[in-house]
Structures are given as C-alpha cells and as structure tokens.
Amino acid sequence: DTEVTQTPKHLVMGMTNKKSLKCEQHMGHRAMYWYKQKAKKPPELMFVYSYEKLSINESVPSRFSPECPNSSLLNLHLHALQPEDSALYLCASSQDQDRDNYGYTFGSGTRLTVV
C-alpha cells in the first residue's frame, strides 16, 4: 500500500459544529503532516507529528486540534471554525522527520467548506 487515504473527501460544516478529518497510511512512515491549501496558493504547513508526538505547530489557532492515535492514523479535530477556514486540507507522510528526505506522500485532501 503506497497511499495516504483521507476521509471525508468533502465536508460542509456550520460555525458551531464539531467535526474531524481522518488520515491513514500503511507505508510504515513515522512522520505525518497536516497542510492547508487555499485556491491558487501553495500548501501551508499546519502540524507535524514524528513518532506519534507533535513536533511542529505552525501557530495554528486552537480551533484546529490534531491527534495521532497510532503510527498509521492522524486526525484533525475542528471546532468553531470560521468561513475563512474553508480550504483543501491535505495530509502527508514521510519515512522519518529527520532522515534524508525522499519526498512526501500526500493524500487527495478533504475539501472543507464552513458556512
């Protein structure tokens, strides 16, 4: 299995809702990432997990809460989002955070719309 699987593919939520995005990989990668991408912009890093521990938080608002239950799963919990949080949320994985980098494997993303 050489894929990163993200669910759901599309999500519409109200500003008072709580929802979660899920990401799964079975490549044995030990680093996992959340990126946010707005239209016609490059992906922007949000969080990095290395060996199931949070290693980087790019000053992301607390309404986004990451969780890494095990080495194959990564969740992003959403609460009280704003319309400007609407974007494509991408999950990625790589072999190891600090070893020689062989490129990231990205999922297809979750298209989030906040209404």
Next chain:
Amino acid sequence: SQKIEQNSEALNIQEGKTATLTCNYTNYSPAYLQWYRQDPGRGPVFLLLIRENEKEKRKERLKVTFDTTLKQSLFHITASQPADSATYLCALVLYSSASKIIFGSGTRLSIRP
C-alpha cells in the same frame, strides 16, 4: 525577507517541446529541493529530489538542475504531452528542520496539442 518564486504563474507550450520551469529562492539555505506535480482538487505528487551537492537529476522525461550559487532550480519536461498539464510546485527542505518543507507558489503548465 525569505522568498521562493516560480518564474511564472502560467506557462503554455506546444506539445513535443521542452517545458522549462524556474524556481528561485532568497535567504534560505536548503538541504535539498523537491519538485511536485498537483492536479486540480488533488494532493501534490512527489516527482524528484535534488541535494545541494548535486548539479542535475533525471527521471525519464524529467530533468532537474540545482545551482546553489544562483539560488535557482530548473525543471525540464522533454517531449511534453497534454497529459503533463498540471501545476508544478518546487519545495525547499531546510537544514534547520528536515521535517519542514516550504512550497513555492507553483507554475500552471498547459501543453496544447
């Protein structure tokens, strides 16, 4: 200030020609540089990586060069095909943190038949 710039937002070329995309960076010291392809509504797909001590890397019809003096990478697609039409992103992997990559703004490449 730190910047990663890709030469043009959009590039339109004839099928069969070589497409050349440029990535320039300022005030970064990358350990290596990556190129990704992204199709609309999909995640980026890793294409090639080149290290700072490498001048050139090839993979099938793709070629990447890296000049740390000019702070520039060139990405070439030879014998281009309409199926190569996509957005291409360069990304720097920084010495300060191998876990953190910074993406350029991307170039949208269109290959016309």
